[in-house]
Amino acid sequence: MSVTHPAGFVAAGAAIGLKASGNKDFALVVNQGPTYDSASVFTSNRCKANPVLWSEQVVKDGVVRAVVLNSGGANCYTGPEGFQTTHQVAEKVGELVGIAAGDVVVCSTGLIGLVNDRQTLLDGVGTLHAQLSAEGGNDAAEAIMTTDTVAKQVVIEGPDGAGWSIGGMAKGAGMLAPALATMLVVITTDAVVPAADLDAALRAATRVSFDRLDSDGCQSTNDTVTLMASGASGVTPSLADFTAALTEVCRSLALQLLADAEGADHEIAITTLNAASEDDAVEVGRSVARSNLFKAAVFGKDPNWGRVLASVGTTQAAFDPADLDVAMNDVWVCRNSTPAEDPSLVDLSGRKVTVTIDLKAGDARATVWTNDLTHAYVHENSAYSS
Amino acid sequence: MSVTHPAGFVAAGAAIGLKASGNKDFALVVNQGPTYDSASVFTSNRCKANPVLWSEQVVKDGVVRAVVLNSGGANCYTGPEGFQTTHQVAEKVGELVGIAAGDVVVCSTGLIGLVNDRQTLLDGVGTLHAQLSAEGGNDAAEAIMTTDTVAKQVVIEGPDGAGWSIGGMAKGAGMLAPALATMLVVITTDAVVPAADLDAALRAATRVSFDRLDSDGCQSTNDTVTLMASGASGVTPSLADFTAALTEVCRSLALQLLADAEGADHEIAITTLNAASEDDAVEVGRSVARSNLFKAAVFGKDPNWGRVLASVGTTQAAFDPADLDVAMNDVWVCRNSTPAEDPSLVDLSGRKVTVTIDLKAGDARATVWTNDLTHAYVHENSAYSS
Known part of the structure; x- marks a missing residue:
């Protein structure tokens, strides 16, 4: 149910012919109110796709009443024609749902440089609108899948029968800073939370979840x-309660993305103490998460801690x-920057790996998640567009 | 002949038992003068190996009379014992050659965290000293190989029968900033060049060669x-002539490293205009050179220019x-950030690939070299220490 679990939301997901596979490829989530407060975060990449350029304007007033998402084409580096497609899709959603196009966030994912057929998308909006229902969350979540x-x-209930909940859906295996593939996330709640508080809560939650996933x-x-x-x-929950629940939602989705990352054999949690x-x-x-040498070693079940220190x-x-x-x-294979316990005691046969680095320089800590570098990663990403 | 091509140098390379393969693993290059001016650059990694910690002190006075290099063990994160090994090797070279230990640069390469047997190294210095000759350049170059x-x-003659030359040898596939594997380079010249000029020339040459290799x-x-x-x-050549020849030496060695990078199928030159x-x-x-998605696409012969823009x-x-x-x-597959010429016209079947990015923001340019991300890279680096 995900995004349609909280009261006040309807959703739909359908196959409209964007994906060659014939799988679902178009989704719509509509907020039926009574409030329409929202918050959003976007990629920090300076080369943004057309839907991001559009949606960044939409969210500025804190009001979003619908999110429409397509897989099968990123509509990125497609120029003014691509932007026009995004704009017209938002207009069509607005027309059918009875809201302003300026309250419609548009998301796209798939191959960069690929222009989807505009009429297919516009016709698809009609298909989705006809299917909108309070049971549509699963279909929507399936329609945004790519690889x-x-x-x-995920669904998280507010604490102790508080009477509100948060639902979320995500696709991709990436994050707001780096990303393996585009990450799209829609989160809904039936709590009463003003836009400014939603923004504060969302930034706090993403900072320790999606922002720390670096596949x-x-x-x-x-x-x-x-x-x-x-x-x-x-x-109306307390901001603390809401932020805690939202963080749980984001963390759950982030770890689901990690677990399904393209071609990965291991999920690696790197904690710096x-x-x-x-x-x-x-x-x-993050420096360790980005070391190809270290990530290849984990794939090979080789506890090569020297590559950790070299990254640090x-x-x-x-x-x-x-x-x-x-x-x-x-x-503890390394103490005081010299060999310590026998690395052969490290069993890397399981899917989950922890790396702990003690900097001995203060009392702050953080965990960054990544995957190993595998043959399957190379295969999948060497054959993606061809 | 490489490092022994310029007059005034003798070298040796021998197998002393550091490598399990029995291949040559220890090398010595000695400057017999009459001048002993030198310049060096080292990794910018803050976690430096013991030989780097030693050699950074040695080079400070601009005088280096010998370089001793071992493969088969990096002597990195091996603690005070490892530093002591480096120190004693330098002492032994000094004793046999008849120079101060403080004029002996020590280099090591191989697995991090591995302590080589000290006595094996000390005995090996004797072996090398006995074999020193003006024909020893090839042996030395072979002895520093790892993967x-x-x-x-390389050997470059000064312009128009100037009567001086520069020789060089290198191992690894990396650079002074990032590196696929440790890069060790020894360059010799029989020109008369004071240490300050050598330093200026070396920094100018490495800036546009090794520093732009990012495998x-x-x-x-x-x-x-x-x-x-x-x-x-x-x-005594002009500084301009010397710098030009030295840059050619560094560039040649950098491109030899690129061509032999671990597991690479393609050599990629990325020029930003x-x-x-x-x-x-x-x-x-460099941002493009570090995109695993782009590098995997090149391996797959997929001209995925969207991944270039996403990196930019x-x-x-x-x-x-x-x-x-x-x-x-x-x-030109992309113009004005939109699709232009047909990507299927890009033939990536050859080993050499060029990527050109026009920023339209000024008149500066630079080329960065990298390799593709291949199955062989993953294989080689997942099995390195085991």
Whole structure:
């Protein structure tokens, strides 16, 4: 049910012919109110896709009443014609739903440089509108999949029978900074939360979830996360309660993306301890997450901690290069930047791997998630557009 | 002949048992003068190997009389014991050659965290010393190979029978900033060039050669480039002539490293045109060189220019995101950030690939070299230490 679990939302997902496979490829989520508050975050890539250029304008007033999403084409680097397509799709949604086009967020994912047929999309809006229902969440979640092997959905109830909930769906295996593939996320809630609070909560939640997922260091042109609040529960939660639940939603979706990352054999959680600042901890974790040498070693079940230290050494974080500790799966293979416990004690046969780096420079910490570098990754990404 | 082509140098390379394969693994290059001027550059990684920590002190006075290099173990993150090994090897070289240990640069390459047997190295110094000869360049170049499939050597004569030359040898497939594997380079010349001029020339030459080679975005802990001038020709070239020849030496060695990079199928030259500054051009080129998605696409012979633009968009360089041009192998597949010539005209079946990015923001330019991301890369680097 995901995005249609909270009261006040209807959704649909359909196959309109964008994907050669004939699978579902077009989705619509509509907020029926009574409130229409929203918050969104977008890719930080400067080369943005047309739907992002459009949607960045839409969200500025804090009101979003619908999100329309297509897979099968990113509508990125397609020029003014591509922007016009996005605009007309929003107009069509507005016309059929009875809202302003300026309240419609548009998301696209698929191959860059590919222009989808405009009429197919416009006709598809009619198809989706006819199918909108309070049971449409699953169909919508399936329709935004590209290389995803499973649909990603989550529902979190407010604490102690509070009477409100948050639902979410996601596609891709990436994040708002780097991304393996475009990440699109729609989150809904029936709590009553003003737009400014939604924005604060969403930034807090994404900072420790999607922003810390770094599957392959690449950054998408289309990433979008949109959160809509219908207020249909009539309940106004505390900002703390809402932020906590929203963080749980984002974290669940982020870890679902990690688990389904293209071609990955391992899910790697890199935790940096005792950093001088949280920023330092994230920088160190990200440097390891982006080391192809380290990621290939994990694929090969090789506890090559030297490649961890070599990555840490490329950062500007505060630490003494001669006094670093590193553990893999809780075996401290390196103490004081010298060999310690026997690396052969590290069993990398499982899918989940932990790397722990002790900087001994403060008391901040952070976890960054990544995947290993595999033959399947190379295969999938060498054959994607051909 | 490489490093022993210029007059005033002797060298040796021998198998002393560091490599399980029994191949040559220890090399020595000695400057017999009459001058001993030198310049060096080292990895910018903050986690440096013991030989780098030692050699950074050695080079400070501008005098280097010998370089001793071992493969089969990086002596990195091996603690005070490892540093002591480096120190004693330098002492032994000094004792046998009759020079100060403080004039001996030490280089090591191989697995991080591996401590080589000290006595094996000390005995090996004796073996090398006994074999030193003016014909030893080839042996030395072979002894520093690790995953290299061929020895890298170059000789450039000064212009128009000037009577001086420069020789060089290299191992690895990396650079002073990022590195696929440790890069060790020894360059010799019989020109008369004071240390300050050697330093200026070496920094100018490496800036446009090794520093622009970015095979896999990783950064080694051991990278070292040492240039020694014997003055044995008696000729003092102009700094411009010397810098030009030295740049040719560095460029040749860099391209030999690129051609032999671990598991690579393609050599990719990324040229950024009409940048606001050379720094911008390098930043843009490097962003593309570090895109796993783009590199996997090249492996798959897929001219996926969208992944080029997506990488350019992650930089802070000056450009208009809506007005970028991209060519692959001189086919302009993207104009004004929209599809242009048919990508199927781009033939990626050959080993060499060019990517050209026109930023339309100034008149600076730079070329960055990289390799594709292949199954063989993943294989080689997932099995390296096991």
